[in-house]
Amino acid sequence: MLYSTYGAIRSLTRYWEPDMVRRIPRFVHVLVFVGALGSVEACAHRVNTRFYEPSELATLDDPSPFLKAHLASGHVYVLSAWRVDTAAGAIIGTGQLLDPNRAEVATGDFTLPADSVRLFETNVVSQSGASVGLTVMVGITAAVAAVCAANPKACFGSCPTYYVEDETGTSILQAEGFSSSIAPALEATDVDMLIRARPTERDLRVRVTNEALETHVIRHTDVLAVRRPAGGRVFVTTEGTFLGTSEPLAPAVCSAPEGDCLAAVTASDGVERFSWADSSDLGRRETIDLAFEDVPDEDVGLVLQSRQTLMTTFLIYQALAYLGHEAGRWLAAAGSLSADERASMGSIERLLGKVEVLLLDESGEWVIVGAAGETGPLAADTKVVPLAERSPSGAPLRVRLRLTQGLWRLDRVALVGLGGTVEPVRIAPRAVRRAGAEDPEALRVLVDPDEALVTLPGDDYELEYRLPERPEEHELFLEARGYYLEWMR
Amino acid sequence: MCATDTRLFAVLAVLASGACSAGTTAPRRFxxxxxxxxxxxxxxxxxxxxxxxxxxxxxxxxxxxxxxxxxxxxxxxxxxxxxxxxxxxxxxxxxxSSPGSVGGLAFLGTLSTISNGAYLIFTAPMWMIGGAAAAGSQARLARxxxxxxxxxxxxxxxxxxxxxxxxxxxxxxxxxxxxxxxx
Structure with a gap:
């Protein structure tokens, strides 16, 4: 059942992305559902047939656009624009006379004395019960879709979401905080690279929103700024070490089970490589083989920019569903679990795993040298995985990725030459605004390590940070710590 | 198309066409x-x-x-x-009575629940079950x-x-x- 439900949802959502519905203009939603209503109206009809004796002439059903007058001979008049002349005891109309084999005998205007007719027949077409049912379902679906379009994360997402302007000045989703921290016991720190932030002035504004039916408890949200090395970038490892690097080098070869995947992983452009989950084993792994040419003659690392599909979301919600009424008590009890017991709460993450990076060893075997990948289907996370081994100078470097089938969306894979460790400058917010007004209380709790900012659905804060001199020369990261509570949708 | 999807669409197709198969032996367009x-x-x-x-x-x-x-x-x-x-x-x-059209609409309705996010867990079965019932009802109208x-x-x-x-x-x-x- 679990697999079939997941399979159905996955099939319906293969081409769906969390913010896709929001990107579709609302008039398109309206058109789609108006079209659906129109289709229902057009196809689900019934015919209500009634017969009348000539003596019932005065009660003939007016709504019927046509009248059939059956004669004793087997002939039948089919009249349109008909009317009853009660005084004359006749029917007047325009149409045709058909013989018993329904061949046309005559056409034109006819006046039929009622007593010349054996039986009158009316047929009224109306909406069927199925039409009513379908209309109700269209209405329900449209209403839910409208709610989802107005507040997408109430339907599609979770976690605190962070919006920062990109190079064009457009505010875009660049980070999601502590996605797997669904209980106080799972409070965690999360570092996300603001890979598309291009600050041109020292004041950086970050919007943090609660767009889901959740309570977010944000302990802190700091910006980490690191000066880029000349001609290079700065990336962070999964362990939280910041490394200066050279400019990323795209792979020359990308080979996945479905074929060439080079176009999808070459640039950080939102075009992602992903696959379908296995139909019988959600934990089944797949491999992607990469090759890099012109590898710099220094220590190198693999940059992975990825996010998850909805598989983890589905499994977490399904697990909560299985807990039923016990879910709240179970989550509350998680705070008093032992370390081992608490570790078991991460079993989904362990079973599904991260994106493993493998290199060939001297014996020709693929060995794991690192892994990256953060929980969450919304914002892509960027990490660098240092490669402990490397090919002889001048030879292409072959790298294999091993990942759970259907779990990961890879936006970019690149090779970088690794420089030294660099220390970021931690910057706490210097102002917090809500609905355009200063909110000193929110600022106070965000900078006090013993306090936390608690947000509810619909909350929207603007955090302002003061970046170092020459902000355009800095790489920016967002460090958020906290947890969130599901409202058990 | 993998096995799971084949099953899904087979189920939808059966639901959509179930009413038709239980319908009439009349020649097409009679x-x-x-x-x-x-x-x-x-x-x-x-x-x-x-x-x-x-x-x-x-x-x-x-x-x-x-x-x-x-x-x-x-x-x-x-x-x-x-x-x-x-x-x-x-x-x-x-x-x-075009039960196939109603079934087709039910199929499209099921697909449209993609716009309902997580709530498609409720609305997709609604369309599958309600759509099959509507198609069946529509077929019975003319029989x-x-x-x-x-x-x-x-x-x-x-x-x-x-x-x-x-x-x-x-x-x-x-x-x-x-x-x-x-x-």
Whole structure:
């Protein structure tokens, strides 16, 4: 059942992305559902047939656009624009006379004395019960879709979401905080690279929103700024070490089970490589083989920019569903679990795993040298995985990725030459605004390590940070710590 | 397409077409649409079995007329008069209620729940179950089981609801033209 439900949802959502519905203009939603209503109206009809004796002439059903007058001979008049002349005891109309084999005998205007007719027949077409049912379902679906379009994360997402302007000045989703921290016991720190932030002035504004039916408890949200090395970038490892690097080098070869995947992983452009989950084993792994040419003659690392599909979301919600009424008590009890017991709460993450990076060893075997990948289907996370081994100078470097089938969306894979460790400058917010007004209380709790900012659905804060001199020369990261509570949708 | 998706779409297809398969044996386009039924003057399509001595015969064709004791029908090749007492079972269809279109709409409705995010867990089954029920209901709209119906009830669906006219011979009657029926 679990697999079939997941399979159905996955099939319906293969081409769906969390913010896709929001990107579709609302008039398109309206058109789609108006079209659906129109289709229902057009196809689900019934015919209500009634017969009348000539003596019932005065009660003939007016709504019927046509009248059939059956004669004793087997002939039948089919009249349109008909009317009853009660005084004359006749029917007047325009149409045709058909013989018993329904061949046309005559056409034109006819006046039929009622007593010349054996039986009158009316047929009224109306909406069927199925039409009513379908209309109700269209209405329900449209209403839910409208709610989802107005507040997408109430339907599609979770976690605190962070919006920062990109190079064009457009505010875009660049980070999601502590996605797997669904209980106080799972409070965690999360570092996300603001890979598309291009600050041109020292004041950086970050919007943090609660767009889901959740309570977010944000302990802190700091910006980490690191000066880029000349001609290079700065990336962070999964362990939280910041490394200066050279400019990323795209792979020359990308080979996945479905074929060439080079176009999808070459640039950080939102075009992602992903696959379908296995139909019988959600934990089944797949491999992607990469090759890099012109590898710099220094220590190198693999940059992975990825996010998850909805598989983890589905499994977490399904697990909560299985807990039923016990879910709240179970989550509350998680705070008093032992370390081992608490570790078991991460079993989904362990079973599904991260994106493993493998290199060939001297014996020709693929060995794991690192892994990256953060929980969450919304914002892509960027990490660098240092490669402990490397090919002889001048030879292409072959790298294999091993990942759970259907779990990961890879936006970019690149090779970088690794420089030294660099220390970021931690910057706490210097102002917090809500609905355009200063909110000193929110600022106070965000900078006090013993306090936390608690947000509810619909909350929207603007955090302002003061970046170092020459902000355009800095790489920016967002460090958020906290947890969130599901409202058990 | 992987196995899971094949199963999903097979289920949807069965749900969508379930009503059609339980429908009628009428040739394609023999049955008028609801709008055409307002102006056409042919009988319903009948498919029934009847006793012939110790054996059972089956007849498919157009329903011509019914009286207190007999039923008349014609096919492309012959006419048949059957006493009510010999009628074993049968079903008639008198217009094309387009259950397939309703099933298709239900399929599209199921797909449209992609716009409902996590709530498609509720709305997709609603469409699958409700859509199948609607398609079934739509198919039943145009169908009648013949055996529980009395002569006057059956006459509603005959070419001659007033009864077989005097002077009209069954052998002279032709079923709704094949070309007209789109075959």
């Amino acid at each position: 049955l008028p649409s609801p709008q055409e039924a307002q102006t056409e003057a042919y009988g319903a399509w009948v498919d029934f079995t009847y006793a012939v001595g110790d054996s059972v015969g089956r007849f498919q064709g157009e329903f011509i007329a019914v009286s207190a004791d007999s039923l008349w029908a014609v096919s492309g090749t012959r006419g048949l008069v059957v006493p009510h007492a010999a009628l074993r079972s049968g079903r008639l269809a008198y217009f094309n 009648r089981d013949m055996t529980p119906l009395s002569g006057p009830q059956l006459s509603t669906y005959a070419r001659f609801p007033q009864g077989l006219p005097e002077g009209v011979e069954l052998a002279d009657l032709r079923i709704k033209a094949i070309s007209q029926a789109g075959r």
